[in-house]
Amino acid sequence: MSGDVARPDAGGGSVVIDADRLLDTFLALLSVDSYYGDEERVVAVIKPRMEGLGIVWRSDPHGNLIGAWPGRERDGEPIVLNAHMDTVRPTPGMVPVVKDDGVYSDGSSVLGADDKAGVAAIMEAVRAVHASGQPHAPIELVFTVGEDVGHIGSKAFDPSEVRGRRCFVLDAGEAVGGVVTRAPGQRRFEFTFRGTAAHAGVEPELGVSAIAMAARAIDRMPLGRVDAITTANVGTIQGGQAYNIVAPEAVVNVECRSLSEARLERQAADVAGAARQAAADFGGAVDIETHTFYTAYQLDDDDPAVRLADAAIEAAGLEPRHVSTGGGSDAHEFNEKGITSVCLGVGYVDVHTVTEFMPHEALRDVTRVTTELIRLA
């Protein structure tokens, strides 16, 4: 039996992906600059390449692209496939460089495989399953905006835009086969320390340094890898006016993450407590603004969505691995909105850096996993 021929039975691995078309699509996606706000350029690559498949497209008011692809010989609840269309910076003038082992940037920008590898995999998987003529469930495609700047598209997404309540998010930095079943919650803080300005040379005793306050607070905060499931970071600090002025104000931004919401609560209290104590020590004040960036989630190993992911990975000839991550993704927001969302390893390497690259093998593997998701749903 020829490996090129799609077998009509659902017995196994029978949808053939077109590796050249996949690479061509991936390069076309990479070549458009799509920082948050410019995702229309990605939409303009996706739509023409997916004509003739029966997909009904629409955009929601936030710029997310939603496609409904009817089932073939099957009905029922669709599954949702998601990837995000934006990338981090710098991307202007991105020139993808194809080498033997994968696709790289030219070193002056990120590659943007995060998450255009996910977009390309979904596009090719749909086309390959369509071409195979095999039965498949209805599929909903959701391509989001602004993931990397703060899950903007998925936070704004109205879950009634889709019928599916199982979503597969192609956006984990794991090797292909990785299935994220545990992800952290994240709390963000902006501390504004307030002291009193004074001439630093003439009458420093009349001043209260907000910078010294901030320094003491930071020194008392549990930071870095706080424990096995908890991390914290001082991301930015600004303050002061001049060499010769005791600083009246300093602003410190801190994030904390934990796989446990209860543990995150304690970590948040520790960080805020350190800030208040330092302000009190100096006779100054601190304003604390906090917000929950996203909430921790955990999926059961035998959740139907997780089991479908496992089955698809196995059908693609790979080994499923359930992992916990320290990162955030659109899966956080969809899970919060009642759409069970499984984030899957895409296999991109060194994301958010100019050395980011996408191995050819991983791109093909994640595409095969996606075809199996569509076939087995």
Ligand SMILES: [Zn+2]
């Ligand atoms: Zn991403």
